[in-house]
Amino acid sequence: MSLQGIDAYRDDDTLPALVQRAVGAARRHGFAFSCRPEQGRLLRVLASGARHSIAETGTGCGVGLAWLASGAPEGARLISVERDAERARIAAEVFQGCDHVEVLHGDWRLIERYGPYDLLVLDGGGQAKGDGTADPARLLAAGGTVVITSA
Numbered sequence: 439m440s441l442q443g444i445d446a447y448r449d450d451d452t453l454p455a456l457v458q459r460a461v462g463a464a465r466r467h468g469f470a471f472s473c474r475p476e477q478g479r480l481l482r483v484l485a486s487g488a489r490h491s492i493a494e495t496g497t498g499c500g501v502g503l504a505w506l507a508s509g510a511p512e513g514a515r516l517i518s519v520e521r522d523a524e525r526a527r528i529a530a531e532v533f534q535g536c537d538h539v540e541v542l543h544g545d546w547r548l549i550e551r552y553g554p555y556d557l558l559v560l561d562g563g564g565q566a567k568g569d570g571t572a573d574p575a576r577l578l579a580a581g582g583t584v585v586i587t588s589a
């Protein structure tokens with residue numbers, strides 16, 4: 439979501455526990471392109487209004503997904519898809535024990551098998567950058583929100 443976004447995390451003790459875990463994993467594995475804290479806080483607020491389902495493309499090491507999971511109401515399900523096998527494995531580890539969060543390994547189009555979503559975050563695939571364009575009309579529930587990142 440952000441070039442060198444991981445470098446913006448400093449005061450880790452103030453972060454939600456899941457975000458701390460994901461940031462730690464991203465640092466350990468040298469993954470720099472996580473969302474910045476201020477972007478994460480926006481995702482957390484948006485997630486709080488998503489009653490049933492949230493999807494993300496481009497999991498990375500799970501930092502954005504951790505912010506989403508930290509804000510999602512009880513009962514909401516989250517899925518995120520990552521095409522890089524190692525990152526998908528790292529992120530799945532971060533969310534071990536979180537039964538309502540699923541990390542899928544594969545192309546972003548996997549999200550089309552599920553849904554519709556109350557909140558859809560396009561952060562790696564589906565953003566009309568050459569690997570296809572997600573169709574909000576098909577993927578969003580009525581009144582749903584889509585977030586599209588650039589960079």
Ligand SMILES: C[S@@+](CC[C@H](N)C(=O)[O-])C[C@H]1O[C@@H](n2cnc3c(N)ncnc32)[C@H](O)[C@@H]1O
Pocket residue numbers: 439440471472473495496497498499500501502503519520521522525544545546547561562563564569
């Ligand atoms: C900007 S990073 C994601 C950061 C993450 N959302 C976060 O906030 O920490 C983009 C990720 O999207 C993945 N990606 C790029 N194209 C993809 C595609 N077509 N399908 C699935 N994942 C993709 C990349 O491998 C990369 O890990």
